[in-house]
Amino acid sequence: MARSGKVTVVGAGFYGSTTALRLAEYDILDEVVLTDVVEGKAEGLALDMNQSRPIEGFETRVTGATTGTDGSGYEVIAGSDVVVITAGLPRKPGMSRMDLIETNAKIVRGVAENVARHAPEAVVVVVSNPLDEMTALAQLATGFPKNRVLGQAGMLDTARFTNNVAEELGVPVGSVKTLTLGSHGDTMVPVPSRCTVDGKPLTDVLSQERIDHLVERTRNGGAEVVALLKTGSAYYAPSAAAARMARAIVEDAGVVMPVCAWVDGEHGISGVYLGVEAELGRQGVTRVVESELSEAELAALEEAAEAVRAKQADVKDL
Numbered sequence: 001m002a003r004s005g006k007v008t009v010v011g012a013g014f015y016g017s018t019t020a021l022r023l024a025e026y027d028i029l030d031e032v033v034l035t036d037v038v039e040g041k042a043e044g045l046a047l048d049m050n051q052s053r054p055i056e057g058f059e060t061r062v063t064g065a066t067t068g069t070d071g072s073g074y075e076v077i078a079g080s081d082v083v084v085i086t087a088g089l090p091r092k093p094g095m096s097r098m099d100l101i102e103t104n105a106k107i108v109r110g111v112a113e114n115v116a117r118h119a120p121e122a123v124v125v126v127v128s129n130p131l132d133e134m135t136a137l138a139q140l141a142t143g144f145p146k147n148r149v150l151g152q153a154g155m156l157d158t159a160r161f162t163n164n165v166a167e168e169l170g171v172p173v174g175s176v177k178t179l180t181l182g183s184h185g186d187t188m189v190p191v192p193s194r195c196t197v198d199g200k201p202l203t204d205v206l207s208q209e210r211i212d213h214l215v216e217r218t219r220n221g222g223a224e225v226v227a228l229l230k231t232g233s234a235y236y237a238p239s240a241a242a243a244r245m246a247r248a249i250v251e252d253a254g255v256v257m258p259v260c261a262w263v264d265g266e267h268g269i270s271g272v273y274l275g276v277e278a279e280l281g282r283q284g285v286t287r288v289v290e291s292e293l294s295e296a297e298l299a300a301l302e303e304a305a306e307a308v309r310a311k312q313a314d315v316k317d318l
C-alpha cells in the first residue's frame with residue numbers, strides 16, 4: 001500500500017497523543033510527528049504507539065521529539081503537510097474556554113512562530129482553546145495565507161449534536177445528520193433546520209421542547225465532559241475530528257466539513273474566523289460554503305461573528 005504525507009501534532013497531551021495515534025492507524029501517511037515541551041513525553045508515547053503497530057497492523061511510523069520554547073528540536077517538523085496545534089492548557093470544572101486565553105496565547109504564539117520557521121508550506125489546524133481566538137492568533141503569528149490556517153470545532157460540535165439526537169431517539173448515529181456552526185463557545189450555533197433522521201426533518205420526529213434541550217446540551221457538550229472528568233477535557237471525539245480534517249487535507253479530498261475558517265463575505269459576514277462549512281484540500285480551505293440557514297439561524301451566526309470578532313482583534317496584543 002502506498003503511503004505518503006507527513007503530519008505533525010504539537011502537544012503530546014490527551015488531545016495530541018490520541019490525534020497522533022488515530023492518524024497513524026489510518027495507515028495512509030509516511031510519518032506522524034508528535035512533539036511536546038516535556039522532556040521525553042512525546043518520545044515515550046511515540047515508542048508505545050509504534051509498538052502497537054504489529055498488533056493493529058499499520059506501518060505509519062510515529063516520531064516523538066522534545067521541543068523547547070526557544071525553538072530547539074523543531075527541525076523534526078520540516079516537510080510537514082499539516083501541523084495540528086494542540087499545545088496549551090485544558091479547562092477545569094467551572095472554567096470557560098475564554099479563561100485559558102492569556103496562558104494559551106503565549107504557548108500558541110510561540111508554537112506558531114516555530115511552525116512558520118520550520119514548516120513554511122504546512123496547513124495549520126488549531127485546536128487549542130479558546131479555539132476561535134487561537135486560530136486567529138496562529139494565522140497572525142505564522143503569517144500564512146488565511147486559507148492555510150483553520151481551526152477544529154464544528155466537526156466536534158456537530159458530532160455531539162448528532163450523538164445527542166441519536167441517543168434521544170434510540171436510533172443509529174448513522175441515520176442522523178446534523179450541523180453546528182458559529183463559535184466554539186457561548187455563541188455556538190447548532191442548526192436544527194439542517195438536521196434529519198432517516199431523511200426526515202428533525203421537527204417531524206421531535207417536539208420543539210426536546211429539540212431546544214438537545215441544542216442546549218450540544219452547546220454545553222464540552223463542559224458536560226469536563227464536569228465528569230474533573231481533571232481535563234474531552235479528547236476522543238475532539239481527536240477524531242482533528243484527525244479527519246488533517247486526513248482530508250493530506251488527501252486533497254475536497255470534502256465539505258464544518259470548521260473554523262476565515263470568512264470573507266460568505267453569509268454577508270467578513271473579516272473573522274468563524275465556524276462555517278468549508279471544502280478542505282491540499283491548500284487548507286479551498287472554499288467556504290454558504291449553508292442554507294433559517295432567518296433565526298443566520299441571525300445567530302451573525303451574532304457569533306460579532307462576539308468572536310472583538311476577541312480576535314485583541315489577540316495580537318496577548
Ligand SMILES: NC(=O)C1=CN([C@@H]2O[C@H](COP(=O)(O)OP(=O)(O)OC[C@H]3O[C@@H](n4cnc5c(N)ncnc54)[C@H](O)[C@@H]3O)[C@@H](O)[C@H]2O)C=CC1
Nearest residue numbers: 011012013014015016036037087088089090127128129238
Ligand atoms: N477545539 C476543540 O474542540 C477542543 C480543544 N481542546 C483544547 O486542546 C488543548 C489540549 O488539550 P489536552 O491535550 O486535553 O491537554 P493536556 O494538558 O493533556 O495536553 C497539553 C499538552 O501541551 C503541552 N505543551 C504545553 N506547552 C507547549 C509548547 N509550547 N509546545 C509543545 N507542547 C506544549 C503540554 O506539555 C501538554 O502535554 C487545550 O487547550 C484544550 O482546551 C480540547 C478539546 C476540544
Ligand SMILES: CC(=O)C(=O)O
Nearest residue numbers: 129221222223233234
Ligand atoms: C474542551 C473543548 O473545547 C470541548 O470539549 O469542546
